[in-house]
Amino acid sequence: MNKFYITTAIDYTNDVIHIGHAYQKILADSLARYHRLLGDQTHFLTGTDEYGQKNEKSAKSRGIDPQEFVDEISAKDKKQWKNLNISYDRFIRTTDKDHKKFAQEFYLKSKAAGDIYLNKYEGLYCEGCEAYYEKKDLVNGKCPFHPSKEIQHLTEENYFFRLSKYQDWLEKYILEHPEFVWPDKKREEILSFIRGGLKDFSVSRLKKNLSWGIPVPDDPNHVIYVWFDALINYLTYGVEENCWPADVHVLGKDNQRFHAIYWPAMLKSAGYQLPKTILVHDFYSLGGQRISKSLGNVILPSDLTKKYTTDGVRYFFLRYGPLTNDVDITWEKLKEVYNADLANGLGNLVARVAKLAEKVDLHLEPRTYNLEPEVISHLNGFRVDLALEFIWQKITAADALIDSNEPWKLEGEKLTEFLQKIIPQICQIAYNLQPFLPETAQKIQQQFSGKIKSGDPLFPRIS
RNA sequence: GCCAGGGUAGCUCAGUGGUAGUAGCACGUAUUUCAUAAGUACGCUGUCGGGAGUUCGAUUCUCCCCCCUGGCACCA
Numbered sequence: 001m002n003k004f005y006i007t008t009a010i011d012y013t014n015d016v017i018h019i020g021h022a023y024q025k026i027l028a029d030s031l032a033r034y035h036r037l038l039g040d041q042t043h044f045l046t047g048t049d050e051y052g053q054k055n056e057k058s059a060k061s062r063g064i065d066p067q068e069f070v071d072e073i074s075a076k077d078k079k080q081w082k083n084l085n086i087s088y089d090r091f092i093r094t095t096d097k098d099h100k101k102f103a104q105e106f107y108l109k110s111k112a113a114g115d116i117y118l119n120k121y122e123g124l125y126c127e128g129c130e131a132y133y134e135k136k137d138l139v140n141g142k143c144p145f146h147p148s149k150e151i152q153h154l155t156e157e158n159y160f161f162r163l164s165k166y167q168d169w170l171e172k173y174i175l176e177h178p179e180f181v182w183p184d185k186k187r188e189e190i191l192s193f194i195r196g197g198l199k200d201f202s203v204s205r206l207k208k209n210l211s212w213g214i215p216v217p218d219d220p221n222h223v224i225y226v227w228f229d230a231l232i233n234y235l236t237y238g239v240e241e242n243c244w245p246a247d248v249h250v251l252g253k254d255n256q257r258f259h260a261i262y263w264p265a266m267l268k269s270a271g272y273q274l275p276k277t278i279l280v281h282d283f284y285s286l287g288g289q290r291i292s293k294s295l296g297n298v299i300l301p302s303d304l305t306k307k308y309t310t311d312g313v314r315y316f317f318l319r320y321g322p323l324t325n326d327v328d329i330t331w332e333k334l335k336e337v338y339n340a341d342l343a344n345g346l347g348n349l350v351a352r353v354a355k356l357a358e359k360v361d362l363h364l365e366p367r368t369y370n371l372e373p374e375v376i377s378h379l380n381g382f383r384v385d386l387a388l389e390f391i392w393q394k395i396t397a398a399d400a401l402i403d404s405n406e407p408w409k410l411e412g413e414k415l416t417e418f419l420q421k422i423i424p425q426i427c428q429i430a431y432n433l434q435p436f437l438p439e440t441a442q443k444i445q446q447q448f449s450g451k452i453k454s455g456d457p458l459f460p461r462i463s
Numbered sequence: 464g465c466c467a468g469g470g471u472a473g474c475u476c477a478g479u480g481g482u483a484g485u486a487g488c489a490c491g492u493a494u495u496u497c498a499u500a501a502g503u504a505c506g507c508u509g510u511c512g513g514g515a516g517u518u519c520g521a522u523u524c525u526c527c528c529c530c531c532u533g534g535c536a537c538c539a
Contacts, residue, residue, distance in 0.1 A: 009539065010539080012539040013539095014539090021539095185467075188467065188534095189534050189535090192534075192535080196536095227537070227539080252539085257534090257536070282533085325469095325532090333474085336488065337488080340489090347498095347499065351501085352499095352501080355497055389486095396503095399503070402497080403494095403495075454498090
């Protein structure tokens with residue numbers, strides 16, 4: 001039996017997730033469901049990233065304890081995922097006990113390898129961004145994002161990870177393993193970044209400045225920097241479940257550098273195998289605007305599912321989502337796709353055939369179905385969009401077959417005969433839809449088993 | 464500024480050295496009535512970003528220019 005271990009990025013808990021994050025989870029979920037269908041021993045991990053200054057600050061502004069704060073956000077995220085039918089096997093939180101322990105062990109392993117050392121970090125610090133800036137990045141001596149705040153000149157003692165040591169090794173590794181970063185375009189970006197030179201990065205913060213973090217195990221004055229700790233979540237679960245290395249890390253392009261550069265170097269340092277593929281997807285924009293809290297255009301996945309159903313949203317995202325390109329989303333487009341592909345397409349096909357079958361009181365013998373070779377080949381290459389496009393061609397073909405046979409003019413034996421031909425085709429379509437639209441696939445399979453009845457529309461048309 | 468990828472029908476995009484597409488949506492016409500005013504068939508529209516060059520011939524190759532997007536380290 002094959003093993004398949006897939007992860008998503010874990011979401012930062014300073015605020016609830018939005019549709020940008022949702023694309024990633026749905027994508028990973030459909031791949032996980034696909035591998036379960038293949039019979040692979042599948043592990044699907046998602047979760048939340050809960051330490052760091054932003055979390056601590058957000059909690060303070062609400063006047064509550066950080067743990068209480070991240071508990072709340074984490075629970076809200078989980079609700080969103082449930083609403084989208086995300087079939088994760090574990091929801092990991094970086095505040096989980098096993099993760100804390102594992103992250104500390106990892107840190108020590110990397111240190112024992114000689115890759116962690118103490119140094120001084122000097123820099124221009126913006127409190128709003130909770131980040132250091134180079135002088136050249138400032139606008140009139142102020143932070144470009146928080147011009148009202150004063151830039152602070154800080155010196156802080158940090159532990160550093162010796163990333164520079166891994167530069168040549170990593171470049172060679174990526175060249176020799178073209179499947180390591182997907183798609184190609186992103187791999188080129190990573191390579192050019194590596195060639196620009198890798199600098200050591202800090203992996204700790206002083207506890208007196210930031211207490212909300214995992215303690216550095218051999219220095220009580222420090223906590224582990226969020227990035228270093230967060231990446232390790234994949235390994236925490238992977239080692240426990242004995243499914244490391246991961247087959248796919250699914251993440252957004254904002255995270256590609258951390259996953260494609262820091263993470264492999266960290267793993268190499270601590271003596272672990274590298275994940276097989278880093279799948280980097282692009283972003284949604286909303287009516288031409290970047291999705292962001294400050295623009296006030298954040299949409300929750302639950303806002304969309306209310307109107308378009310869970311599978312409706314899954315379909316739209318998977319078929320037309322930002323897999324290898326940024327994609328602009330509008331309510332208008334969503335409605336058009338819903339009506340054209342789901343109501344008029346899949347839903348109507350099922351409805352018209354079910355009604356005909358009901359007329360002759362048809363019973364069908366159970367049959368087995370299989371994934372189409374084209375679907376398999378597209379999914380092995382992560383192209384959920386092309387897989388769905390292929391399935392929709394089958395839907396159109398089924399509609400055309402119905403029209404050319406005019407079954408509504410047939411009666412008795414002849415009608416039964418035709419239905420026995422067309423219904424398995426629809427069931428085959430439903431079988432292939434399982435990774436993408438699990439509820440709908442199941443409904444169709446149920447409707448066409450045993451005594452067939454016409455029922456409520458799968459996707460009522462929206463005007 | 465540097466690097467990468469793009470600019471093709473109203474929209475989203477595919478594509479090729481021989482006056483563009485088997486594409487989907489939208490639109491139009493016909494047709495059908497089993498179905499969610501759904502389906503099917505047929506059709507419409509484009510100076511293929513601008514200019515120059517190579518070529519018998521370029522949307523496709525080369526050069527220049529314009530525009531868009533992304534990356535250019537501690538932004539989960």
